[in-house]
Amino acid sequence: xxxxxxxxxxxxxxxxxxxxxxxxxxxxxxxxxxxxxxxxxxxxxxxxxxxxxxxxxxxxxxxxxxxxxxxxxxxxxxxxxxxxxxxxxxxxxx
Amino acid sequence: xxxxxxxxxxxxxxxxxxxxxxxxxxxxxxxxxxxxxxxxxxxxxxxxxxxxxxxxxxxxxxxxxxxxxxxxxxxxxxxxxxxxxxxxxxxxxxxxxxxxxxxxxxxxxxxxxxxxxxxxxxxxxxxxxxxxxxxxxxxxxxxxxxxxxxxxxxxxxxxxxxxxxxxxxxxxxxxxxxxxxxxxxxxxxxxxxxxxxxxxxxxxxxxxxxxxxxxxxxxxxxxxxxxxxxxxxxxxxxxxxxxxxxxxxxxxxxxxxxxxxxxxxxxxxxxxxxxxxxxxxxxxxxxxxxxxxxxxxxxxxxxxxxxxxxxxxxx
Numbered sequence: 001x002x003x004x005x006x007x008x009x010x011x012x013x014x015x016x017x018x019x020x021x022x023x024x025x026x027x028x029x030x031x032x033x034x035x036x037x038x039x040x041x042x043x044x045x046x047x048x049x050x051x052x053x054x055x056x057x058x059x060x061x062x063x064x065x066x067x068x069x070x071x072x073x074x075x076x077x078x079x080x081x082x083x084x085x086x087x088x089x090x091x092x093x094x
Numbered sequence: 095x096x097x098x099x100x101x102x103x104x105x106x107x108x109x110x111x112x113x114x115x116x117x118x119x120x121x122x123x124x125x126x127x128x129x130x131x132x133x134x135x136x137x138x139x140x141x142x143x144x145x146x147x148x149x150x151x152x153x154x155x156x157x158x159x160x161x162x163x164x165x166x167x168x169x170x171x172x173x174x175x176x177x178x179x180x181x182x183x184x185x186x187x188x189x190x191x192x193x194x195x196x197x198x199x200x201x202x203x204x205x206x207x208x209x210x211x212x213x214x215x216x217x218x219x220x221x222x223x224x225x226x227x228x229x230x231x232x233x234x235x236x237x238x239x240x241x242x243x244x245x246x247x248x249x250x251x252x253x254x255x256x257x258x259x260x261x262x263x264x265x266x267x268x269x270x271x272x273x274x275x276x277x278x279x280x281x282x283x284x285x286x287x288x289x290x291x292x293x294x295x296x297x298x299x300x301x302x303x304x305x306x307x308x309x310x311x312x313x314x315x316x317x318x319x320x321x322x323x324x325x326x327x328x329x330x331x332x333x334x335x336x337x338x339x340x341x342x343x344x345x346x347x348x349x350x351x352x353x354x355x356x357x358x359x360x361x362x363x364x365x366x367x368x369x370x371x372x373x374x375x376x377x378x379x380x381x382x383x384x385x386x387x388x389x390x391x392x393x394x395x396x397x398x399x400x401x402x403x404x405x406x407x408x409x
Binding site: 005026 | 097101102103104107111114120121151153241257259265271273274278284286287292294329330331
């Protein structure tokens with residue numbers, strides 16, 4: 001439904017994220033002993049996620065971490081990884 | 095020990111591996127999702143006190159003997175799949191206030207960080223207050239619903255001004271692409287009366303030499319110099335170089351004051367450093383990411399977090 005009043009000025013400052021490659025669909029399985037997640041691809045094979053650089057969190061698949069964006073390695077949805085449950089924005093001026 | 099995070103969190107896995115190597119018993123849970131997939135949570139309150147358990151697919155946790163909680167990246171509170179409308183809203187709210195309430199009040203637990211403290215510390219106005227009180231250099235900033243005030247502020251800044259949202263919401267452009275407001279310079283004539291729709295934050299654009307991300311875990315500080323060609327370094331992170339650097343003593347003191355103000359154990363601070371070596375506070379994310387640094391820094395931070403959790407309240 002379109003706005004009937006003008007959208008906030010801040011929305012005029014919006015731009016896309018840098019393109020990120022798609023991430024394959026992975027299913028996490030929590031190890032009962034270590035509680036570490038192992039990731040399995042669609043054929044049930046274990047996938048090493050992203051070495052030690054991975055982080056974060058979204059509902060579509062593991063994405064990279066980053067100061068609010070990805071670290072360039074991932075991004076199932078090209079969303080900033082810090083925009084998730086707690087929407088803890090790694091905002092940054094410079 | 096309880097680690098609250100979703101299953102898709104390789105950062106948490108870094109710390110969980112360390113804890114596993116140390117043979118520290120840990121329960122990983124994502125209550126927003128798990129409670130709809132077979133997990134169970136019960137707390138009983140009687141004259142004899144409180145007793146509670148959280149049972150996940152793989153573990154059972156005695157809530158009363160939990161020494162530490164790491165609040166990482168749990169999923170949001172939701173209703174069971176297939177439930178819609180007002181029933182779903184009822185279920186979601188009960189989960190948030192019930193499960194969220196129990197898990198935020200574990201007696202004796204050392205929270206890294208407490209979720210309500212995170213929430214308080216996410217308010218940008220509170221961050222600015224705390225930064226000034228902590229003695230940080232803070233760029234001139236205005237938060238206003240008045241377009242005239244916004245224009246006047248931006249016109250008065252000799253180095254120009256930038257706009258920052260105070261919270262990011264999911265937003266898509268007309269092509270359906272996910273977008274967000276990146277930090278970029280604002281010309282006063284760009285500002286319209288649509289500023290009146292909600293508070294807008296404008297800040298003096300800083301003349302900086304480089305950025306710093308400082309990750310604080312208790313009293314341990316890990317600072318990384320960030321060199322980026324962009325005003326907002328988050329957007330093209332493949333163009334960044336990271337170099338660990340020392341933290342000036344005055345910044346160390348201010349960090350401790352700031353964390354104490356919000357009762358935080360963990361904080362990810364962003365600074366801009368000018369040619370004179372002055373560190374200027376930009377923001378502090380109480381739940382910021384850290385696993386994008388070079389591996390030695392990642393290992394050091396993961397170890398520091400594991401130490402914090404393992405020590406509990408004695409940390």
